[in-house]
Amino acid sequence: MTAAAVKRHAPRKKPVYRGVTLPTATPGRTRFSPAQLKKAVETAVAKNAGALARAN
Amino acid sequence: MPAPSPARTRPARARSVFINCPFDAEYKPLFRAACFTILACGYTPRCALDYSDSGVVRFAEIVKMITECGLSVHDISRVQLDRDSRLPRFNMPLELGADLGLRLRGPARQRDRRILILDTESHRYDKTLSDISGMDIEAHGDETRKIIKRIRDWLNANRLPDSPLLPGAAAIAADHDAYLRIAPDIIAGLRLDPHDGLPHGDYLHVVKLALPLIEAARRA
Numbered sequence: 001m002t003a004a005a006v007k008r009h010a011p012r013k014k015p016v017y018r019g020v021t022l023p024t025a026t027p028g029r030t031r032f033s034p035a036q037l038k039k040a041v042e043t044a045v046a047k048n049a050g051a052l053a054r055a056n
Numbered sequence: 057m058p059a060p061s062p063a064r065t066r067p068a069r070a071r072s073v074f075i076n077c078p079f080d081a082e083y084k085p086l087f088r089a090a091c092f093t094i095l096a097c098g099y100t101p102r103c104a105l106d107y108s109d110s111g112v113v114r115f116a117e118i119v120k121m122i123t124e125c126g127l128s129v130h131d132i133s134r135v136q137l138d139r140d141s142r143l144p145r146f147n148m149p150l151e152l153g154a155d156l157g158l159r160l161r162g163p164a165r166q167r168d169r170r171i172l173i174l175d176t177e178s179h180r181y182d183k184t185l186s187d188i189s190g191m192d193i194e195a196h197g198d199e200t201r202k203i204i205k206r207i208r209d210w211l212n213a214n215r216l217p218d219s220p221l222l223p224g225a226a227a228i229a230a231d232h233d234a235y236l237r238i239a240p241d242i243i244a245g246l247r248l249d250p251h252d253g254l255p256h257g258d259y260l261h262v263v264k265l266a267l268p269l270i271e272a273a274r275r276a
Contacts, residue, residue, distance in 0.1 A: 017267035018223040028257035040245035052273035
């Protein structure tokens with residue numbers, strides 16, 4: 001077996017918020033795909049970055 | 057890549073919080089704030105909306121879900137008559153009763169259940185449900201900041217041994233305010249009608265995605 005064949009992906013880094021590891025499993029159905037939700041959140045946070053930083 | 061199996065996506069019992077509350081528009085800000093807090097504390101909220109968009113679920117499924125959660129939050133504040141039927145709703149006291157029955161006389165595994173009971177006013181339960189006197193009962197005054205504090209403080213008091221302190225209630229409330237600020241843009245980005253808002257399952261995913269980003273934006 002070649003080295004490339006046994007190469008594995010690194011485990012996905014779990015999201016952390018204020019020192020708390022957030023749950024990875026979420027029950028229930030979603031209407032949107034994870035990629036759609038991720039893009040919508042990232043765009044919204046970027047759009048409001050200034051206001052969020054000033055809210056400290 | 058194959059889809060995760062159901063066993064892998066089911067949250068751990070010790071980290072699952074069953075929520076028993078109204079699912080109507082009037083209560084929605086409190087319900088969403090409760091879910092936000094539970095996620096921010098590293099737990100997974102579970103409720104009837106996991107099964108059905110309307111929250112109408114067979115009682116056997118509700119009881120099964122309760123047993124899959126080590127912690128429960130029951131809000132018994134809805135004591136008013138239903139606007140349309142002019143009759144009271146008994147679903148929430150029924151589910152609270154099932155949960156208490158499990159803790160008192162259920163299988164050994166269920167005897168360690170942690171249960172928080174919420175109401176609008178302190179000691180109103182003396183008139184509506186006096187049998188629960190002596191349990192963990194807190195008032196939220198129908199305010200999101202208070203429900204965030206009540207649930208965060210209760211989760212912190214019942215956190216797993218050797219677990220670090222949870223984020224403070226003020227910090228979670230501030231980040232909840234930040235989420236409400238960006239929520240309209242998230243809804244617009246998904247081309248949803250602002251009046252409909254995010255479906256429950258999508259909301260949970262969005263909050264999990266947003267929490268670390270909101271924290272990072274504050275540090276920037």
